[in-house]
Amino acid sequence: MFWKGPLFTEKGFVDTCINLETCEFVDSDKEEDGILVPLFRNCHSHLGDTEARSSVPPNITLAELVGPDGWKHEWLKNNNIEKSILQGLKEATYSGTGLIMDFREGGKEGLDAFEAHDYLGTSILFGRPLGDESLPGKHAGISSLTDVGSLAPKLSEQARKREGLVGIHHSENKREDIEPLIELNPDFVVHMCHATDEDLLALKEANISIVVCPRSNDYFGNRPPLEKIIELGLDLGFGTDNGMICSVNILDEIRFIKENFPSINLHKILEIACFGLSDMFNKDGTSRYFNPKLSGWALLSREAIDNYESIFNPDTKVLGARWRN
Ligand SMILES: [Zn+2]
Numbered sequence: 114m115f116w117k118g119p120l121f122t123e124k125g126f127v128d129t130c131i132n133l134e135t136c137e138f139v140d141s142d143k144e145e146d147g148i149l150v151p152l153f154r155n156c157h158s159h160l161g162d163t164e165a166r167s168s169v170p171p172n173i174t175l176a177e178l179v180g181p182d183g184w185k186h187e188w189l190k191n192n193n194i195e196k197s198i199l200q201g202l203k204e205a206t207y208s209g210t211g212l213i214m215d216f217r218e219g220g221k222e223g224l225d226a227f228e229a230h231d232y233l234g235t236s237i238l239f240g241r242p243l244g245d246e247s248l249p250g251k252h253a254g255i256s257s258l259t260d261v262g263s264l265a266p267k268l269s270e271q272a273r274k275r276e277g278l279v280g281i282h283h284s285e286n287k288r289e290d291i292e293p294l295i296e297l298n299p300d301f302v303v304h305m306c307h308a309t310d311e312d313l314l315a316l317k318e319a320n321i322s323i324v325v326c327p328r329s330n331d332y333f334g335n336r337p338p339l340e341k342i343i344e345l346g347l348d349l350g351f352g353t354d355n356g357m358i359c360s361v362n363i364l365d366e367i368r369f370i371k372e373n374f375p376s377i378n379l380h381k382i383l384e385i386a387c388f389g390l391s392d393m394f395n396k397d398g399t400s401r402y403f404n405p406k407l408s409g410w411a412l413l414s415r416e417a418i419d420n421y422e423s424i425f426n427p428d429t430k431v432l433g434a435r436w437r438n
């Protein structure tokens with residue numbers, strides 16, 4: 114079977130035809146099947162609370178909802194997390210997502226609840242210990258320096274010993290000091306809504322990547338300085354954050370970004386959606402994520418003559434995905 118159509122690359126669209134069996138690009142005079150994009154990268158999610166979406170209380174503050182003793186953690190205690198994660202994975206799968214970087218609450222059990230499923234793409238799970246136990250798994254997903262304080266360096270150290278990645282939320286609802294974050298030296302930081310230009314420059318200087326989740330931020334009345342992050346040339350990825358607030362669908366995220374950050378061009382938005390965090394993944398020079406040719410592809414329906422307008426059109430459907438691991 115073959116898919117023919119314009120393929121999105123970092124340099125723009127190139128007409129191509131992919132042999133789905135061998136993943137080779139071939140010449141073909143068949144008709145166009147749609148528009149091809151490398152599978153999307155969801156660089157920050159919490160799939161465990163996906164099934165809470167219909168029951169989130171209205172007008173609740175960020176701290177009341179996701180804080181250490183908040184509504185979400187109570188919900189996680191009383192519901193089937195494995196089932197909730199499956200719901201999130203289905204959304205990710207049907208929306209052509211090839212990479213999920215999920216912050217897993219609930220210690221080792223939280224990791225197991227994800228690993229019980231066979232996800233067709235690649236998942237990177239960021240563990241969080243229960244109480245004062247040590248880091249479960251390889252990668253550390255730290256809630257924030259304000260929440261965990263002196264535990265953060267310990268978790269980071271444990272992840273480093275296991276050659277894992279370290280991610281942390283920062284400056285989501287209000288500005289937090291940048292110095293302790295730079296000292297912690299995580300691979301990436303999530304949110305940075307209230308970062309100053311100096312904070313962003315300090316991250317760039319320290320080679321720390323950023324993941325932004327604009328729909329989730331908007332829900333709580335926050336807005337990441339996306340234009341500035343791009344202008345400064347920081348390594349950047351998009352995430353969908355809590356499944357109970359936003360769909361696990363990067364197409365929904367980038368349509369929101371198009372509407373709410375109109376000065377950012379569509380090529381740039383799509384580039385981040387498909388190749389986000391490339392610098393971080395390529396730190397060791399071997400990551401397959403760095404090379405878009407080694408990613409799988411999603412086939413999208415054509416809804417407009419212009420390729421970009423078509424992809425961002427709300428009627429665009431994911432017609433299929435060629436997974437590649
Ligand atoms: Zn988060």
